[in-house]
Amino acid sequence: MAPDGITTARAALPFAPSGIVTPTVPPDIVTPAILLDFAIVDANIRRMQAHATAAGVDLRPHVKTHKSVKVGRQQVAAGSTGITAGTLGEVEVFAEAGFDDIFFAYPVFATRARAERLRAVREVARLRVGLDSPVAADALAAAFSGGAPLEVVIEVDCGAGRCGVPPAEAGALAAHARSRGLLPAGAYTYPGHGDRDAAAPAEASEDELAALATAANAMRAEGIEPVILSGGSTPTSSRSARAPLTELRPGEYVYNDLGKLRVGACEPADLAFFVAATVVSDAVAGQVIVDVGTKALGREGSDQRGYGTAPDVPGAVLTKLNEYHGYLAVPEDVARPRVGDILVIAPNHVCPVVNLFDEMVVHEAGRPVGRWPVDARGHLS
Amino acid sequence: MAPDGITTARAALPFAPSGIVTPTVPPDIVTPAILLDFAIVDANIRRMQAHATAAGVDLRPHVKTHKSVKVGRQQVAAGSTGITAGTLGEVEVFAEAGFDDIFFAYPVFATRARAERLRAVREVARLRVGLDSPVAADALAAAFSGGAPLEVVIEVDCGAGRCGVPPAEAGALAAHARSRGLLPAGAYTYPGHGDRDAAAPAEASEDELAALATAANAMRAEGIEPVILSGGSTPTSSRSARAPLTELRPGEYVYNDLGKLRVGACEPADLAFFVAATVVSDAVAGQVIVDVGTKALGREGSDQRGYGTAPDVPGAVLTKLNEYHGYLAVPEDVARPRVGDILVIAPNHVCPVVNLFDEMVVHEAGRPVGRWPVDARGHLS
Numbered sequence: 042m043a044p045d046g047i048t049t050a051r052a053a054l055p056f057a058p059s060g061i062v063t064p065t066v067p068p069d070i071v072t073p074a075i076l077l078d079f080a081i082v083d084a085n086i087r088r089m090q091a092h093a094t095a096a097g098v099d100l101r102p103h104v105k106t107h108k109s110v111k112v113g114r115q116q117v118a119a120g121s122t123g124i125t126a127g128t129l130g131e132v133e134v135f136a137e138a139g140f141d142d143i144f145f146a147y148p149v150f151a152t153r154a155r156a157e158r159l160r161a162v163r164e165v166a167r168l169r170v171g172l173d174s175p176v177a178a179d180a181l182a183a184a185f186s187g188g189a190p191l192e193v194v195i196e197v198d199c200g201a202g203r204c205g206v207p208p209a210e211a212g213a214l215a216a217h218a219r220s221r222g223l224l225p226a227g228a229y230t231y232p233g234h235g236d237r238d239a240a241a242p243a244e245a246s247e248d249e250l251a252a253l254a255t256a257a258n259a260m261r262a263e264g265i266e267p268v269i270l271s272g273g274s275t276p277t278s279s280r281s282a283r284a285p286l287t288e289l290r291p292g293e294y295v296y297n298d299l300g301k302l303r304v305g306a307c308e309p310a311d312l313a314f315f316v317a318a319t320v321v322s323d324a325v326a327g328q329v330i331v332d333v334g335t336k337a338l339g340r341e342g343s344d345q346r347g348y349g350t351a352p353d354v355p356g357a358v359l360t361k362l363n364e365y366h367g368y369l370a371v372p373e374d375v376a377r378p379r380v381g382d383i384l385v386i387a388p389n390h391v392c393p394v395v396n397l398f399d400e401m402v403v404h405e406a407g408r409p410v411g412r413w414p415v416d417a418r419g420h421l422s
Numbered sequence: 423m424a425p426d427g428i429t430t431a432r433a434a435l436p437f438a439p440s441g442i443v444t445p446t447v448p449p450d451i452v453t454p455a456i457l458l459d460f461a462i463v464d465a466n467i468r469r470m471q472a473h474a475t476a477a478g479v480d481l482r483p484h485v486k487t488h489k490s491v492k493v494g495r496q497q498v499a500a501g502s503t504g505i506t507a508g509t510l511g512e513v514e515v516f517a518e519a520g521f522d523d524i525f526f527a528y529p530v531f532a533t534r535a536r537a538e539r540l541r542a543v544r545e546v547a548r549l550r551v552g553l554d555s556p557v558a559a560d561a562l563a564a565a566f567s568g569g570a571p572l573e574v575v576i577e578v579d580c581g582a583g584r585c586g587v588p589p590a591e592a593g594a595l596a597a598h599a600r601s602r603g604l605l606p607a608g609a610y611t612y613p614g615h616g617d618r619d620a621a622a623p624a625e626a627s628e629d630e631l632a633a634l635a636t637a638a639n640a641m642r643a644e645g646i647e648p649v650i651l652s653g654g655s656t657p658t659s660s661r662s663a664r665a666p667l668t669e670l671r672p673g674e675y676v677y678n679d680l681g682k683l684r685v686g687a688c689e690p691a692d693l694a695f696f697v698a699a700t701v702v703s704d705a706v707a708g709q710v711i712v713d714v715g716t717k718a719l720g721r722e723g724s725d726q727r728g729y730g731t732a733p734d735v736p737g738a739v740l741t742k743l744n745e746y747h748g749y750l751a752v753p754e755d756v757a758r759p760r761v762g763d764i765l766v767i768a769p770n771h772v773c774p775v776v777n778l779f780d781e782m783v784v785h786e787a788g789r790p791v792g793r794w795p796v797d798a799r800g801h802l803s
Contacts (some may be wrong), residue, residue, distance in 0.1 A: 105745060198705060204705055233744065330584060337802055349549045366584055393745065421779075
């Protein structure tokens, strides 16, 4: 009998796992390893860029997903305005690699050490940073006093309940920033409530557009004309590319994952990113153990929903993870993989997986390309 | 009003957070960063060693928790028999650092690439590896044919339902391994079901001792005298240090965390490992946002139970994590920390956190010691 959880996990995956095209596994691979199909990455990049271009909005991809200089260069080559980063370490890695237009979309608090590093980045790149409090504005102003004013973008909350002032208060914070010598360039928001279920992206998209409109009006009431109104996670990007938004900041579209598939943000064939795993044990009935656990996949998902699938084993779901062990529940009517088999795992959420590996095994539609570094892996602070 | 989840999260933490002693934060710290108090680490090492020594069993700490050569050396200096590792990468890092007695407690499948690396390790260290299938035995035998026989330890399942043959079948697998030219040295088991709740360690301890006794008898029935009967996670170690067990393999006792506290495996003052975080936003009522998310803490816990606490903010619980954001819910009657404040976070589970950082900021009872590398961070394959 299959262990508890398999039925629930399958029910929570409302799509045909058979639509996912898994890559060919190189014969010399040592698992666990990231398998990246750059042909699909490139197609994903071009599709999102074409969407933004057609809609007349800028695309500024978030590099937190890939942390890869090579992938970031492909995004810029395809037409993106610049990049978005989530940590100062990411900002630095990409600035050093020559990226010259970076939005650090985070409510950064400029301690003395961070201030010095931010100033060093601005020597080589255009830099904008997020802001959502007067206290942080004062620290940034002190860090950049005497030089050219730093561009700040006011973060407003559109429903995620994370960071950001209420949209109507964006004007007051922008005016405070201006009074301290900072240059308020516009507003941004994060529609993080758009990944809850398949209905969520549409609602979250309306929320972010409304929040940006309110923020823009609040800034104009203070005599500040916003030049950037930025939003757009991967789930909302298809709907949010319109006024008043001027800039999309999706990250995950570049690789995609089961989570994006679940909310309708991609098609099965758009998944470019997988993890190769070896079956190391079949000692317990109804499952096999693979050599990917939380230190390779994070713990994205739940015991009920599962932590990933093995698309080549129909209905198989990772129902439990330890640090170096993944419990792959295999339906009764499906042949269990054998010890020594290498499986391709589709993760729920790519971003934390990327951050756990130093390199990726890259191919392009089956042709080996090589090993690429995850340049900004870690770089948290 | 505090957001949903705070009441549930507090109820799920049945201990007084005020008992946790948080370290002094160095003034120049850049967050997020690991803060390690080596005085507490040393006390934890000595206590577990004294326990094992008094009970007459070997202690072979699992290095997956700390991945640190310096911490591992302290364990060996205190009297441990050797170390336990969970990946071939960990085995290599510690062998290169001079550790000469390593149990690779994992059902390793020896592909050609892995076989070569295993042989290289055995040139410099005593090596034992885990085994739970005839297929894996055959691959190991092929990898070591012609040389001195490789010592294997049969993994048996004592209730975790992960890896391991049923204990009564340990003899048959050991005999198979012997027939292929391997040297079966004994049996090991993982009482992973011992961390479910406060009652679990006692039951899991009984299970592991029973499983090891059965496995030993099964091996003897094949004429194989087990010289190692290995068990003992941190939660079960206090009870399992007795016959037939000969060797304890705990890992987490060296640092401890909220998870160990919850199941009664340590005292609040035994927590040696914390993460420093900066408050970056207080824009949403009832919470502050800190700069630790899943890329610093993993996702160990749940929205209901929480993902960690800030012991200096009474009742505060991380109720949600994004990649670079932690939502710290603060009770209504407690003053919210301010933007720019640095908080000390106590994680639910230290092991995945260790694996996300390249170094640790180490002090010893308040005196700065320096920055130590997490030598085997990553090294998954």
